[in-house]
Amino acid sequence: MFVLLLCLAAMAAKEFAMPSAQPARTYPAHDEHTQEKVTVAVDPYDLGDKAQIFSTDYRSYGYLPVFFVVTNDGDHPVSLSGFRAELITVGRTKLYPATNDDLMRRMSHPAPKTGPTLPIPIPGSKVKGGVNRKTREEIEQAQFGARAVEPHSTAAGFLFFDISDIASPALAGANFYLSGARDAGGTELMYFEIPLEKYLSAPPAKRP
Numbered sequence: 001m002f003v004l005l006l007c008l009a010a011m012a013a014k015e016f017a018m019p020s021a022q023p024a025r026t027y028p029a030h031d032e033h034t035q036e037k038v039t040v041a042v043d044p045y046d047l048g049d050k051a052q053i054f055s056t057d058y059r060s061y062g063y064l065p066v067f068f069v070v071t072n073d074g075d076h077p078v079s080l081s082g083f084r085a086e087l088i089t090v091g092r093t094k095l096y097p098a099t100n101d102d103l104m105r106r107m108s109h110p111a112p113k114t115g116p117t118l119p120i121p122i123p124g125s126k127v128k129g130g131v132n133r134k135t136r137e138e139i140e141q142a143q144f145g146a147r148a149v150e151p152h153s154t155a156a157g158f159l160f161f162d163i164s165d166i167a168s169p170a171l172a173g174a175n176f177y178l179s180g181a182r183d184a185g186g187t188e189l190m191y192f193e194i195p196l197e198k199y200l201s202a203p204p205a206k207r208p
Contacts (some may be wrong), residue, residue: 063161063164097160172196177198
């Protein structure tokens with residue numbers, strides 16, 4: 001028990017660090033537009049070992065973190081100020097990324113837990129009636145916030161999708177769509193479509 005408490009305390013003390021983003025085409029689940037020279041990828045953090053980068057168990061609140069990566073191989077910036085992301089399940093349910101307020105509201109008044117949880121709460125992981133500063137800061141750091149992707153560069157961050165009402169597994173047969181990205185002249189790029197089966201069917205060694 002003492003060792004378990006030490007492990008939990010260490011988890012509570014760790015600081016969130018954004019994963020190092022690789023070029024989007026290197027992720028199993030990606031869509032590359034060769035003419036527009038833009039590639040979009042998604043990497044769900046649906047497994048326990050991947051989710052350990054967070055100090056908060058978002059799955060216990062019904063949220064699925066998805067690492068969202070955009071690579072611009074062109075010579076001009078790509079605007080993401082009006083981008084629209086959707087995760088459409090096999091049952092045709094449309095899910096949209098949660099805002100910071102959505103996450104804070106759920107964590108302040110959590111719904112019944114949807115997945116396995118630790119038998120002992122992580123010290124400092126929740127404040128009754130609110131969300132502690134560490135969790136608030138983690139959410140702000142993790143959320144994808146890029147307004148544009150500069151030439152020959154990659155932007156990345158997390159999108160959090162509410163899967164609390166989705167029958168498990170939420171990713172099987174699902175598709176991710178991105179629209180609203182625009183080139184330097186203001187013309188909207190062709191929408192991106194990524195079947196999540198690309199991620200699920202990839203060998204574990206190829207999953208970042």
